[in-house]
Amino acid sequence: MQQKATVLFVDDEARILRTLALAFGARYRVLTANSGREAIELLRDNTVQVVVSDQRMPQMTGVEVLRQARDMQPAAMRILLTGYAELTSIVGSINDGEIFRYVQKPWQLDTLRDTIADAVQIARQSEQPVEAVPEQEKEAGGILVLDRTADLFELIQASEPGRPVYTAGTLEEALAHMATHPPALLVTDLQLPEGDISDALRLLKARQPELVTIVVTAFRDTSHLIRLINQAQVYRVLPRPVSRNMLLRSIDSALKHHALLRARPSLLQRHKVEAVDDIRIDSRAAGRVRSYLDRLRGRPAPV
Amino acid sequence: MWIITRPPPRARNARGRPKPMTGRCMAGNRSTFRVRDLVMQVHPIPPQMRVTDVADLFLAEACANLLCLPVVRDGVPLGIVSRYDIMRIFLRQYGREVFGARPIERFMNSAPLLVNAQAEIETASSYVREHMRLPITEDFVVVEEGRYLGMGMVTSLLEKMEQRVAARGQALVRANQHLKASQAHLVQSEKMASLGQMVAGVAHEINTPLGYVRSNVELARDFSQRTATALIAGGNLVRTLLDERATDEEIGEHLAVATTELEAVAETGILDELGNLFDDTLHGLGEISELVVNLRNFSRLDRARVDRVNLNECLESALTIGRNLIKQKAEVVRHYGDLPDVECAASQINQVLLNILTNAAQAIDEFGEIAVATRVLGEQVEISIRDNGCGMPESVRARIFDPFYTTKPVGQGTGLGLSISYQIIEQHGGAIEVNSTPGEGTEFILRLPLRQPDAVEDSVALEDMPEAG
Numbered sequence: 001m002q003q004k005a006t007v008l009f010v011d012d013e014a015r016i017l018r019t020l021a022l023a024f025g026a027r028y029r030v031l032t033a034n035s036g037r038e039a040i041e042l043l044r045d046n047t048v049q050v051v052v053s054d055q056r057m058p059q060m061t062g063v064e065v066l067r068q069a070r071d072m073q074p075a076a077m078r079i080l081l082t083g084y085a086e087l088t089s090i091v092g093s094i095n096d097g098e099i100f101r102y103v104q105k106p107w108q109l110d111t112l113r114d115t116i117a118d119a120v121q122i123a124r125q126s127e128q129p130v131e132a133v134p135e136q137e138k139e140a141g142g143i144l145v146l147d148r149t150a151d152l153f154e155l156i157q158a159s160e161p162g163r164p165v166y167t168a169g170t171l172e173e174a175l176a177h178m179a180t181h182p183p184a185l186l187v188t189d190l191q192l193p194e195g196d197i198s199d200a201l202r203l204l205k206a207r208q209p210e211l212v213t214i215v216v217t218a219f220r221d222t223s224h225l226i227r228l229i230n231q232a233q234v235y236r237v238l239p240r241p242v243s244r245n246m247l248l249r250s251i252d253s254a255l256k257h258h259a260l261l262r263a264r265p266s267l268l269q270r271h272k273v274e275a276v277d278d279i280r281i282d283s284r285a286a287g288r289v290r291s292y293l294d295r296l297r298g299r300p301a302p303v
Numbered sequence: 304m305w306i307i308t309r310p311p312p313r314a315r316n317a318r319g320r321p322k323p324m325t326g327r328c329m330a331g332n333r334s335t336f337r338v339r340d341l342v343m344q345v346h347p348i349p350p351q352m353r354v355t356d357v358a359d360l361f362l363a364e365a366c367a368n369l370l371c372l373p374v375v376r377d378g379v380p381l382g383i384v385s386r387y388d389i390m391r392i393f394l395r396q397y398g399r400e401v402f403g404a405r406p407i408e409r410f411m412n413s414a415p416l417l418v419n420a421q422a423e424i425e426t427a428s429s430y431v432r433e434h435m436r437l438p439i440t441e442d443f444v445v446v447e448e449g450r451y452l453g454m455g456m457v458t459s460l461l462e463k464m465e466q467r468v469a470a471r472g473q474a475l476v477r478a479n480q481h482l483k484a485s486q487a488h489l490v491q492s493e494k495m496a497s498l499g500q501m502v503a504g505v506a507h508e509i510n511t512p513l514g515y516v517r518s519n520v521e522l523a524r525d526f527s528q529r530t531a532t533a534l535i536a537g538g539n540l541v542r543t544l545l546d547e548r549a550t551d552e553e554i555g556e557h558l559a560v561a562t563t564e565l566e567a568v569a570e571t572g573i574l575d576e577l578g579n580l581f582d583d584t585l586h587g588l589g590e591i592s593e594l595v596v597n598l599r600n601f602s603r604l605d606r607a608r609v610d611r612v613n614l615n616e617c618l619e620s621a622l623t624i625g626r627n628l629i630k631q632k633a634e635v636v637r638h639y640g641d642l643p644d645v646e647c648a649a650s651q652i653n654q655v656l657l658n659i660l661t662n663a664a665q666a667i668d669e670f671g672e673i674a675v676a677t678r679v680l681g682e683q684v685e686i687s688i689r690d691n692g693c694g695m696p697e698s699v700r701a702r703i704f705d706p707f708y709t710t711k712p713v714g715q716g717t718g719l720g721l722s723i724s725y726q727i728i729e730q731h732g733g734a735i736e737v738n739s740t741p742g743e744g745t746e747f748i749l750r751l752p753l754r755q756p757d758a759v760e761d762s763v764a765l766e767d768m769p770e771a772g
Binding site (some may be wrong): 013015016019020022023025026056057059060061083084085104105106107108109110294 | 464478507508509511512514515516517518519522556570572573576579580583586587629630631634669670699
């Protein structure tokens with residue numbers, strides 16, 4: 001019989017740890033840590049499949065715990081479980097924590113059970129050590145910039161010589177382009193002439209998990225961003241106006257990530273998105289994506 | 304004969320005072336008064352007129368109000384002659400007999416005050432004031448393009464100026480009202496912003512106990528279902544054992560089911576923890592009620608505006624409300640003295656305390672300490688809130704109570720928090736003091752008198768102050 005998977009819970013409230021240990025103790029080997037420091041110590045001595053951390057703790061935030069966990073045990077899946085939906089922690093959990101899910105307190109036990117079960121299964125399937133991706137791999141694939149203004153496109157084009165960089169001003173254009181030249185990386189704003197394209201991104205990621213997305217936005221709605229994590233697994237969120245260095249660093253990292261996904265398709269499921277209720281999504285943008293996906297149907301997956 | 308006309312008299316009220324100006328004359332209206340508006344048509348006299356005739360003219364009813372008469376030839380003003388001039392002639396011995404028949408031009412003031420009809424009232428007024436001979440014996444001549452237009456009376460100039468000042472006064476009153484209204488608006492916005500922050504903070508704070516309470520209840524529900532199944536299986540087993548007709552096979556079957564169910568119950572591990580589970584749940588509910596009670600105490604919506612309160616309790620209230628922000632930045636160390644109750648508008652004092660505590664937390668970079676201390680100082684209570692955060696240089700310290708001064712990035716602070724705090728403490732007859740050393744930390748010291756003067760207790764002075772939710 002397979003050994004029980006290990007799940008590490010981090011929270012400064014002992015009662016949270018107690019109830020989680022009770023809820024998951026029968027299924028997994030549960031480790032609990034009362035602080036970030038304790039969590040790091042446990043990560044040093046134990047191989048874990050899933051880390052679930054609170055955000056607001058004295059001395060070390062959950063994002064910081066997850067960031068260190070990512071470096072120490074890249075194969076472990078990371079989940080933030082927090083009562084505070086603040087912009088900084090959400091953006092931090094995307095960019096630094098590269099988290100699998102952002103779960104809000106109070107959680108529903110059944111949903112959390114499913115989420116953790118998912119995470120455990122994915123962690124198990126992508127457990128082999130990740131070998132370095134050959135440098136030439138990074139060179140493959142283009143970048144599609146979906147934005148109303150040209151500044152992002154010009155900046156990226158200038159800093160990525162030799163790499164195909166395309167631009168589209170509307171989702172329609174972008175989809176048409178993607179049908180013929182599937183890009184490695186999509187850099188997009190959330191607000192486009194078609195309106196908010198979050199729903200479209202969620203559908204795209206659900207059907208094309210290999211698409212790596214960087215969202216550049218001035219948008220500050222926290223619940224929206226949480227959905228972008230859980231349902232679209234965006235790779236980075238950068239505030240607008242965007243810092244040049246931050247953008248270029250993110251692009252570099254996203255291209256490497258894409259190359260890794262190409263080399264190891266088993267990693268794709270690490271970005272499995274929450275089931276999106278198609279009926280709930282009825283924006284115009286989502287409709288366009290659906291027809292685009294219909295056109296793609298029958299073709300080999302462009303991985 | 305000479306025709307003398309006056310401009311139509313200004314409307315006057317019952318007391319004989321000029322009615323306030325209306326319409327276009329009101330403040331804010333940039334239209335200007337010009338000398339033309341107060342010109343009085345006085346028929347001029349020719350330079351050749353005899354002194355005695357001029358004297359007769361002054362005696363005539365129509366000229367009763369005039370100090371002087373203009374001397375004009377071909378529309379060009381040559382001078383003016385005043386009653387005073389005539390009087391001086393006639394006061395000499397045989398003055399009337401000797402000089403009476405001579406032309407008036409030899410006795411007139413040939414350098415009268417000439418004011419252009421287009422001149423603004425203010426300009427004319429300062430010109431007349433500077434050049435006027437004392438005692439005032441003459442008015443001034445109004446000219447247009449060098450030609451005689453009429454006379455201007457110094458008194459009507461004064462009247463116009465007075466109205467002007469009154470209008471300005473009104474404008475100032477209105478500007479002041481406007482300013483007060485916008486300030487009240489800003490104070491209100493600040494209050495709403497801090498209220499919003501506070502509510503968001505407490506709402507989030509409630510999510511933690513809510514998290515484990517909910518989870519525990521869900522666990523208990525699952526557990527009770529499982530236990531119920533096990534109970535039924537156990538009951539079935541007992542019934543089978545007591546049934547004489549039951550076969551060994553049936554007993555074995557029921558035994559197996561009951562054992563499995565009991566194992567399933569044991570496997571959850573909840574049985575041993577059931578006590579803890581319920582204790583935690585009750586604790587969580589206690590936490591939630593405490594937060595709600597604190598929220599209510601903090602706002603004091605259900606209490607009198609001015610109340611007798613224990614400031615230690617106010618500090619605890621503010622610390623609870625601000626806990627979500629404070630707990631990840633600092634350890635709070637309390638040194639509470641034994642305090643008598645203090646008369647104050649508690650909701651306002653709470654707002655001040657929360658404001659200073661959140662500032663203290665924000666001043667700490669990583670993790671530090673906030674020390675709160677209280678003590679009695681004669682007829683006052685002193686509260687000290689000290690952090691070991693980044694501190695501030697004197698240039699910042701000197702300005703922190705200034706309205707709109709903020710060191711936070713745009714959009715993160717209104718710069719009103721401490722200025723409102725300062726006002727609140729001042730209105731209570733207290734004092735607020737700040738000591739800071741860059742790199743070492745900041746200490747705020749508040750002093751509040753135990754009693755408010757009666758006038759304040761009537762909450763007249765405190766009435767206008769912003770109130771924390």
